[in-house]
Structures are given as structure tokens and as C-alpha cells.
Amino acid sequence: AQSVTQLDSQVPVFEEAPVELRCNYSSSVSVYLFWYVQYPNQGLQLLLKYLSGSTLVKGINGFEAEFNKSQTSFHLRKPSVHISDTAEYFCAVREAAGNKLTFGGGTRVLVKP
């Protein structure tokens, strides 16, 4: 069974500063990796995904993530955040041969002016 650990429960960051959200996973088989964002009182929106190929994945809203197989990590980055990026971010993993998403505990990003 797979598991996902998001190492930071909260990340305060100033507007226009860079941010990195850390995600590590554990699985004995090939996996697909995802980052979702949840704005207050809303459902989840897919930011980006890694299925195969280039380990650097670009997503919506200026976010990108890098898959590192040796470190079993999939960290999310944005070079310059906006107030509107204040939200909860979830890393998720799915076995390549399965259909079940396993979510990490979430990282709450608070962008300060």
C-alpha cells in the first residue's frame, strides 16, 4: 500500500516570494503523482500531474513540480506567489495499475502582503 507525507502542515510566505511544498511518498510499485489545490469552501482542483517522461512537470497558475524517484519525492514550487495562492495544497499518489488516490495530510499556504 502506498502512503504520502507532506512534511509541512503550514507554510507562511510573503507575496512575490518563492514557495516550495514538500511531498514524499512510499510505494513498492510504479506510481502516478498529483498536486491538488483546495481554496476555502471549495472542492479540489488539479494543479499538475506526473505520469511518465520528463521529471519536471509544469502546471496551472505558475506551479511546477519535480519527480525524484531515488528520493521518492514530488515537491511543488512556485517562484513568486500571489495573495490568491492562499489555499490548502494536497499531494496525492496512485498506483499505476490501480485507480485509488491516496492523499497526503495537506499543506496550508498563507500568503502575506
Next chain:
Amino acid sequence: SAVISQKPSRDICQRGTSLTIQCQVDSQVTMMFWYRQQPGQSLTLIATANQGSEATYESGFVIDKFPISRPNLTFSTLTVSNMSPEDSSIYLCSAEVGSYEQYFGPGTRLTVT
């Protein structure tokens, strides 16, 4: 992509009653999923609902408590039965579309008193 709607968006229910949550997708999908998100927590998969077959429940969730229907390729319902305050959560449905992507509804915020 897909647009997913849920009804109701929120409800306050009395202990011992049941609530049925509806989930509508704007396109035909094979796989739909139901999740629970307890206050301040991550998402936990309740069950996977494929059209034409019985739902598959995750450990800790049972059909008597969370019966699910999947009558066609665009619709599913989740019933929370014999509710207790511990069932107070956000319930989200999702659908798998395209390349292993899950799209989420806005959620149903349930409070049990």
C-alpha cells in the same frame, strides 16, 4: 476536464437520520469516487463506484452505513445513514476523466447535531 456538481451544498441534520448526497457529472465517466474530509483533515476514500457493479468500500467504511448508487454513467448518490455527530464532515465526489485525472465536486458540508 469535467464539471461536477453536488447537492446539497450543506445541511444540518439530527442524529439518527439519513442524508442522501447527489453527484452529477457533465460527461459520461466510468469511475466515480466518494471521499470524506473531516474538519481540518485530508481526504479519505470511502468507496469507488463503477456503473453496473456494486461499490467497492475501503477499510473502515461499510455499505450499511454509506450505501451508494450508480444508476448511470453521469450520476451517483451517497447516503449517510443513522447519522451521529462523528459523521460531521465534508463529503466530496470525484470522477476519473482522461489520463488518470480525478475531478472533484465542490463538496457537501454536513453537520450532525
